[in-house]
Every structure is written in structure tokens, then in C-alpha cells.
Amino acid sequence: MKQKAKLWLLVAGLISLMSCNKVEGKTDSDSSAFAKGADISWLPQMEKSGYIFYNDNGVKEDCIQILKDHGINSVRLRTWVDPSDNPHSGHCSKEETVAMAVRAQKAGMRIMINFHYSDTWADPAHQTKPKAWEGLNFEQLKEALYTYTADVMTALKDAGVTPEWVQVGNEIPSGMVYPEGSTDNWPQLVELLNKGYYAVKEVSPSSQVILHVDQGNNNERFRWWFDNATKYGAKYDIIGMSYYPYWLEGKPDYTLSIDDLGNNMNDMVSRYHKDVMVVEVGGEDTKVQNTYDMLKAVISKVTEVPSNKGKGVFYWEPQGARSWSKYALSCWGDNGRPTQALDAFK
Incomplete structure (x- = not known):
């Protein structure tokens, strides 16, 4: 009986140890799990302005918890x-x-950080250099970008956050940090991109660096961009x-371009041997069923990318209700609750 008791205590101890490791450590399945994400960068100012979020039952609740429940x-x-403020x-x-x-x-939540390298919106139409970087020569500009990137990453690290993903630039089909980082000068653009990459990796080696281009259904656009990125050595x-x-x-309807999105992702994986993610997606808040169907289709296309190379889908500002933001592509209704479209992530 004594031997059996000892054996039982040993087994129980091992089970307990395994349980503790499961809770406290990040498992492989956590990091490889499909990312169902939301860009919620508007949230702090929405809350400061007094906007109130309600769950499906009409009960006031923290926005992040509502998103998590969906x-x-x-x-x-x-x-x-x-x-600015x-x-x-x-x-x-x-x-x-x-x-x-x-x-x-x-x-x-798992965390993605998106560096715009601007004082305001950076997108295909705007890549305005930060005011503090104006007048710098190119070598100084590269160092400013490196220092800023490392500074933000260090602040995150000091706060106990290790971002799983980091974007170096936001929607950069024509480059970033104009005029030096324009695609009119690919060697310079790649030097800037690589400064961001090295700053991220120095502080947080495990963070995955993303390069982000719009129009994910446009294969010609992506081949041109990433062929040049490859040619000039972008990391x-x-x-x-x-x-x-x-x-x-x-x-305007997703059914006309969804297959192109899927085909482009498959081509990117085959051509460049990289993972792919849809880091921004959105649909009309007034066409809830259509947006729901579109999201389901996008998630399906990303999960169908061969060899588990499709890593996730992020909705851009789903909580950014039109009544507050004037933005037409959120997943939030005038009643302060999420619409059925958000259920696509369940």
C-alpha cells in the first residue's frame, strides 16, 4: 500500500506540475493558433469622449470583453x-x-503593433514624414526611424508586453516616410524598412515583422511590390x-473579388515562402448580413492557405461606431452594441 501511495503522489505531482506549466507558460498552440483580431486604436479616445459600449444583451461592458466574447x-x-489630441x-x-x-x-489578447512612421494617418494616399524628422539627411532619417522603433519596442518590453507581430509601415504600396522612402527609390525604401526590422528584432527577437500592402485581391500589385522588396533585400x-x-x-461586393484574394495569398506563399495575414478588413455597417458573409469568406480563404501559412484576419476598428467616428465600415450599431457581423469571428 505504501508503494502505491508513493506512486500516486508522484503521478499527482507530475499532473500538478504539468497543469502549472500550461497556465503560466505560452504553449506552441497559442502562438500557432489562428489570429482573429481587431484594430481598436480608437478605443481610448472613444472612452474618453464618453462613448458607452453595450454587449448583445444591452448591458454596459468593457469593449475588449465584448470583442473577446465574439x-x-x-x-x-x-x-x-x-x-495631436x-x-x-x-x-x-x-x-x-x-x-x-x-x-x-x-x-x-495577443498583440500586434502597427508603426505608421508619421504624426497622423499613413496609408496609400498619405505617408507624411513626422515633423520632428523634417530636415534630416538620409543617414539621420534612418537613425531616427531606428531609434523611434526601438524606443517604442523597449517601452512595451519594460511594461511586460512582447508583441507577437509588428508592422513596419502601414499600407505602403508606394512606400513610406516621403519623399525619401518612396518606391521611386527602392534602395532607400528598403534601407528604411530594414532599419525598422532590425530595431524590432534587437528588442524583441520573437516578434514577427509584417510588411503591409493594400488591395489584397490585386496579385499584380503584390508581385510588383514584393519582387522589388526581394530584389533589394527587404527583411x-x-x-x-x-x-x-x-x-x-x-x-464593391466581396463575391467579385474574394477568389482573387485567396489566389493572391496562395501565390504569395508559393512565390516568397512567407506567411500571410489579412491585417485589415471591413464591410458596410448598413449591410450587416453581407459583411458577416464577407468575413466568413475571408476567414475561410485565409485558413485554406496551404501548410498553415495563413495566420489570421484583423477587422479594422469594428467598435468604431459611425455615430462616433462617422466611419461607415464598423461592426457597431447606433444602439451601442455589436452587430451580427462580428459573430463571424465566433
Whole structure:
């Protein structure tokens, strides 16, 4: 009996140890799990303005918890160099981004950080150099970008946050940090991109670096961009895509372009041997069923990418209700509750 008791105690101890490791350590399945994400960078100013979030039952609740209850497991946060306090085109400072990352991580979310390298919106139409970087020569500009990137990453690390993914630039089909980082000068653009990459990896070696181009259904655009990125030696881990059927000329409904999205992702994986993610997606808030169907289709296309190379889908500002933001592509209704479209992530 004594031997049996000892054996039982040994087994029980091993089970207990395994359980503790499971809770306290990040498992392989955690890091390889499909990311169902949301960019919620507007959230701090929405809350500061007094906007109240309600769950499906009409009960006031923390927005991150509502998103989590709808299947969201990851959060994307943008950071601007020296932003204003404008409620729609400001905020997103280093300090605010770090605070949001800590809050999201405490809620069990995985974290993506999105460097715009601007004081405000950076996108295909705008890549305005931060005011503090104006007048710098190219060598100084590279160092400023490196130092800023490392500074934000260090602040995150000091706060106990290790971002799983980091975007170096936001929607950069024509480059970033104009005019030096324009695609009119690919060697210079790649030097800037690589400065961001090295700064990320120095502080957080496990973070995966994403390069992000819009129009994820446009294979010609992606081949041209990533062929040049490859030719000039750009460093990165993941190809990030935006997919907004609403903005596609002549193809406003997703059914006209969803197969192109899937085919482009498969081609990117085959051609460049990288993982792919849809880091921005959105649909019309007034066409809830269509947006729901579109999201289900996008998630399906990403999960179908061979060899588990499709890593996730992020909705851009699903909580950014039109009543507050004037933005037409959220997943939030006038009643302060998420629409059925968000259920696509469940």
C-alpha cells in the first residue's frame, strides 16, 4: 500500500506540475493558433469622449470583453510619432499605445503593433514624414526611424508586453516616410524598412515583422511590390494585406473579388515562402448580413492557405461606431452594441 501511495503522489505531482506549466507558460498552440483580431486604436479616445459600449444583451461592458466574447483573440494598435489630441486623427502616442497593449494583454489578447512612421494617418494616399524628422539627411532619417522603433519596442518590453507581430509601415504600396522612402527609390525604401526590422528584432527577437500592402485581391500589385522588396533585400517575416471590397473600383461586393484574394495569398506563399495575414478588413455597417458573409469568406480563404501559412484576419476598428467616428465600415450599431457581423469571428 505504501508503494502505491508513493506512486500516486508522484503521478499527482507530475499532473500538478504539468497543469502549472500550461497556465503560466505560452504553449506552441497559442502562438500557432489562428489570429482573429481587431484594430481598436480608437478605443481610448472613444472612452474618453464618453462613448458607452453595450454587449448583445444591452448591458454596459468593457469593449475588449465584448470583442473577446465574439471570438476576437488578438488586438492591433497603431502608434504615431508625435500625434495631436484630435479625437479622430490624433492620440495613439507611444504612451497610449503601451497602456492599451498592457490592458489588452491582461484581457488575454495577443498583440500586434502597427508603426505608421508619421504624426497622423499613413496609408496609400498619405505617408507624411513626422515633423520632428523634417530636415534630416538620409543617414539621420534612418537613425531616427531606428531609434523611434526601438524606443517604442523597449517601452512595451519594460511594461511586460512582447508583441507577437509588428508592422513596419502601414499600407505602403508606394512606400513610406516621403519623399525619401518612396518606391521611386527602392534602395532607400528598403534601407528604411530594414532599419525598422532590425530595431524590432534587437528588442524583441520573437516578434514577427509584417510588411503591409493594400488591395489584397490585386496579385499584380503584390508581385510588383514584393519582387522589388526581394530584389533589394527587404527583411520581413509576414506579408500583410488589406481587403476592403467597399473601396474596390467596380467591385464593391466581396463575391467579385474574394477568389482573387485567396489566389493572391496562395501565390504569395508559393512565390516568397512567407506567411500571410489579412491585417485589415471591413464591410458596410448598413449591410450587416453581407459583411458577416464577407468575413466568413475571408476567414475561410485565409485558413485554406496551404501548410498553415495563413495566420489570421484583423477587422479594422469594428467598435468604431459611425455615430462616433462617422466611419461607415464598423461592426457597431447606433444602439451601442455589436452587430451580427462580428459573430463571424465566433
